[in-house]
Amino acid sequence: MSEAILTVTGLTKNFGGIKAIDNVDLDIHPGEIVALIGPNGAGKTTFFNCLTGIYTPTSGEIQLCNPETGKQTRLNGMKPNKITTIGMARTFQNIRLFPTMSVLENVMIGRHCRTKASILGAIFRNPATMREEEEILEDSYEILKKVNLHRQVDEEARNLSYGAQRRLEIGRALATEPFLLLLDEPAAGMNPQETEGLVELIRKICKEGHSILLIEHDMKLVMSLSDRIFVMDYGKKIAQGTPQEVRSNPAVIKAYLGEDVDA
């Protein structure tokens, strides 16, 4: 197997005396869809927040490796915007779009870290800036087509349906050109049709060369989509493996259904 693009070793995060994440290892290889599951409060979102720089981990190592250049970067203590620039983007569990900006503008914001027009460029509108603006527009529109929102470019983000908002968040994250995409409960609150569309979308994104790490509670989605699954409970990793392995793992069954239950 090729070299891992994300390697997490011994990640620990304490909040006061509480160990939200306790010595978790995880790795993702190029082209993989990896799921992170576990009961509520298992520390999955905290794990995401540590990866993306919103929290600083108490101990442990996070290494990101660009699959094209092979450049290794240690993410511990890095600012969120820096991490996004390196090539790891995320969506949020509770949708965090820019509500009064249009659908198109939301995606254009995603292009920010891949463009570089300066203040003077903005004032004088030199050809380079204008060309860049044009490119931002075209790229953003292409991405909106990908997530099937290109008919609603001028709509305010807050007026979109729930499922569409989730898709827009994915689109916005894609606009930052990540090689690794972190999705935090992308199917939460979606109806079955929307979930089906989402599964297809995630497959498509993966085929286009983005690796994916996702947190999800919808087991049907997780089992059908992921190559490998990591299971967390009370901040610890309790299992890992292919969907089949995880499904029959006694520790996982215990975590989800409790003891003394014949699953």
Add this chain to the structure above:
Amino acid sequence: MFPLKELKRSLLVSVWFAFLTFPIMVIKVDPIERTVLWRWDNMAFVAIGSFILSILIKVWFVRKERRSGRKKASKVLTEPFTQRILREPRFLYPLSLGVLIFALLFPSLFSTYQTNIMITALMYVVLGLGLNIVVGVAGLLDLGYVAFYAVGAYTYALLNMHFGLGFWIVLPIGGLFAALFGIMLGFPVLRLRGDYLAIVTLGFGEIIRLVLENWSSFSQGPSGISNIPRPSFFGMEMSFDAQINYIYYLVVGMVVFTIFVVNRLQNSRLGRAWLALREDETACQAMGIDKTKTKLIAFSLGAFWAGLVGVIFATKTTFVSPASFTFLESAIILSIVVLGGMGSIVGVIFGAMILILMPEYLRALSEYRMLAFGGILVAMMIFKPQGIISNVRRSYRINKQSTTNE
């Protein structure tokens, strides 16, 4: 159409108002004659006036509710009239050209007194547009904006006093100096938002004023600095009227320049980043936008305009003292932005015109003018809380596809 209940309520309102205003409107003590005048007719005015007003407001609300109800029912989103004008270039360009021509002819049409008032109003337009970057676009509530105004004014006053530097040299220096102060304010408040940010900026504004007031060896304290020269025009000697006109055109030029730059900034990559910052800081960072840099740029660019206007203020009044830079000034500039419409350039221009010109033209009401002014402010915020002219949403043209917008 008008139920008895509402009439009763209005009656109650008028009685309450009459009661409240009784001490100031009715009783008048004449200390020389040692008598008390009972002006009962005033009470009648207050009662009738508040009764009619309360009914009018009720009617207005009922109609508004009906209108919005109809809107919801038909699901047709009608764009306000002002927005339509601003969106359509074929209305907007002739309109702005007309305004510009009027502005250029203003000194020859009106008296020097009027021109002087207009200079003040235009200065506040620039101040409002500057603060609009910080508050309206980037969403950082800044209550100490007047500090940068003071920095600009004192930069000119002091540089002129000590080194004899002229207006045109100091103008950019004043702006840059204020921008530097903007960055200085920006650093400690990077982590703060909302109320906390407002309090810290408020403190910053007061610090600048107090320093100017108390550090006498530096700024000559509360007595201020006088005899600041007016701007020169290629070394020509000018009469007082001509100088006022000259400053007027200078300020008009400055307004045009500000509108141009601020408009382009708002519609750029940076402007989008500011908007995103206002909407959601965490998501903004997750999108790879450097929060620190974006905020500092907003603070310094906002302060820059205040610095420029500060220099003009010093040259216009030929005198600066800390008393000109109180918190009230910050509050007025903030009101201009909020009243005009956050993030909207045209709104801010209207806001400045109304807020600065209204007290002047309400002088006919003599002692009631501030009362009327306050009343109008309150009424405007009740009936149009989003500002006089809210920001026009920009729509983008995507040239390859025909299925899209526009």
